[in-house]
Amino acid sequence: MDQMTTRKPTSESSAAKITRQSQMLSAQLQSLRTHMYPPEAMKSLRTFTSRDVATMLGIAESTLRQMSLDGEGAMPERLENGRRSYTLAQVNEIRRYLAVKRPMEALDFLPRRRPGEKLQVIAVANFKGGSAKTTTTVHLAHYLALTGLRVLAIDLDPQASLSAMFGYQPEFDVSDNETIYAAIRYDDDNRRPLRDVIRNTYFDGIDLIPGNLELMEYEHETPQAIASGGGRGDGIFFRRLGAVINSVEEDYDVVVIDAPPQLGYLTLGALCAATSLLITVHPAMIDVASMNQFLAMMSDVMHVIEERGGVLEHDFIRYVITRHNPNDVPQVNVVALLRSLFGEDVLAPAVVDTTAIASAGLEKKSLYEMARGSVGRDTLTRALDSVDAVNLEIFNHLKSVWGRS
Incomplete structure (x- = not known):
């Protein structure tokens, strides 16, 4: 009679193995995230150049530069090479400023829904x-x-x-x-x-x-x-x-x-x-x-x-x-x-x-x-x-x- 092959029992159940591997992967993902986004391990958004911002707002880069010189809108960070750097929060501050300054173009700068427009x-x-x-x-x-x-x-x-x-x-x-x-x-x-x-x-x-x-x-x-x-x-x-x-x-x-x-x-x-x-x-x-x-x-x-x-x-x-x-x-x-x-x-x-x-x-x-x-x-x-x-x-x-x- 052929000898039947039996599966050798393991000391770890499938549930325990999956749990252990899930915990191992979670810990590694946490470690990778901490490495990628130190020291708070939180994401941050890149900044935008004057050219980026001018394109986003639909205005000339020279207009944006003049606003900065005149102290209008948000004040960007000046980099070592002299270029201006804007956060998205500053871009939105400029949007609000331009919407007030140029009311006829307000919806172009700040297209938020108005009263009566549904969510x-x-x-x-x-x-x-x-x-x-x-x-x-x-x-x-x-x-x-x-x-x-x-x-x-x-x-x-x-x-x-x-x-x-x-x-x-x-x-x-x-x-x-x-x-x-x-x-x-x-x-x-x-x-x-x-x-x-x-x-x-x-x-x-x-x-x-x-x-x-x-x-x-x-x-x-x-x-x-x-x-x-x-x-x-x-x-x-x-x-x-x-x-x-x-x-x-x-x-x-x-x-x-x-x-x-x-x-x-x-x-x-x-x-x-x-x-x-x-x-x-x-x-x-x-x-x-x-x-x-x-x-x-x-x-x-x-x-x-x-x-x-x-x-x-x-x-x-x-x-x-x-x-x-x-x-x-x-x-x-x-x-x-x-x-x-x-x-x-x-x-x-x-x-x-x-x-x-x-x-x-x-x-x-x-x-x-x-x-x-x-x-x-x-x-x-x-x-x-x-x-x-x-x-x-x-x-x-x-x-x-x-x-x-």
């Missing part, structure tokens, strides 16, 4: 990995803040990639009851006002509600709440997120939500809270097939929500082509297919596939944070041009909703 809530969604959902979210948030808007970024994904991009390591920097879950949880005793969990960031004009694994609690508790008949009106599960966002409506121009990569209760809340949707798609056939399943599921649950009294009316829904290689014929064909089917619902510009975005991601930065010289000049310029074009079209959609030309 814009943009949900970025897809459940296919690799569609650049978080990258799209962080670049949009940074772009809008650089134009002078007040942005609230909400990390609704338990994996918390958006939080990491803002310098937070979820298991170290985000404690219990410090995510959006704290404001939408069902137990009254532990629920917190939304303002209590909003954090200022190093990026002037952007506040953040970070995420971590506790967001999964909402996915677990919602079925129980539904079964017990809990939640009426704004308390029903698909209205809870929108209701708490409304509590800080006066503080922001735009809310950007990084939705989870699955169609759970958190994502449904984001869809209902949103005034517009961005659906990211990598133009490969397998990704498009996955997106098709996502759309079919989303259609089904939207109908269910509407039957429960939910209102799903979005100012615009747009597909964002990401990681696009215009020299790849199959990708070009997929993009052509999407444009033929969905027309103007596909954003005209696409985000190109470039090493600049990958390099920025390794440093947990957006392209807007990258210093010149950190990657090849032409590579960075090409990447920025494509990301700028996408974000500008989204910004123009926002302005159109606000009734601006």
Whole structure:
């Protein structure tokens, strides 16, 4: 009779091994972050040259220089080579100054929403990995803040990639009851006002509600709440997120939500809270097939929500082509297919596939944070041009909703 081979037992269980490896990786990530951002181990934003600022504000560099000489607006730091260096906070101070000094151009300098213009809530969604959902979210948030808007970024994904991009390591920097879950949880005793969990960031004009694994609690508790008949009106599960966002409506121009990569209760809340949707798609056939399943599921649950009294009316829904290689014929064909089917619902510009975005991601930065010289000049310029074009079209959609030309 053949001798049977038996597996040698190990002294460490699988659960113990995974726990140990998770702790080891977390400690190493914390060490790397401390090394990258000493001494406080927090991110900071680069400064901007006079040329950068003049371009951002749409004024001549000589005008900016004269303002500095006349003591008007913010006073920049003078570097050893005599050049001026501005922080983003100083750029925004100059925006406010120019908006007052030139009232006819106020909206160009400071395009914040005016009385009567509704808060814009943009949900970025897809459940296919690799569609650049978080990258799209962080670049949009940074772009809008650089134009002078007040942005609230909400990390609704338990994996918390958006939080990491803002310098937070979820298991170290985000404690219990410090995510959006704290404001939408069902137990009254532990629920917190939304303002209590909003954090200022190093990026002037952007506040953040970070995420971590506790967001999964909402996915677990919602079925129980539904079964017990809990939640009426704004308390029903698909209205809870929108209701708490409304509590800080006066503080922001735009809310950007990084939705989870699955169609759970958190994502449904984001869809209902949103005034517009961005659906990211990598133009490969397998990704498009996955997106098709996502759309079919989303259609089904939207109908269910509407039957429960939910209102799903979005100012615009747009597909964002990401990681696009215009020299790849199959990708070009997929993009052509999407444009033929969905027309103007596909954003005209696409985000190109470039090493600049990958390099920025390794440093947990957006392209807007990258210093010149950190990657090849032409590579960075090409990447920025494509990301700028996408974000500008989204910004123009926002302005159109606000009734601006």
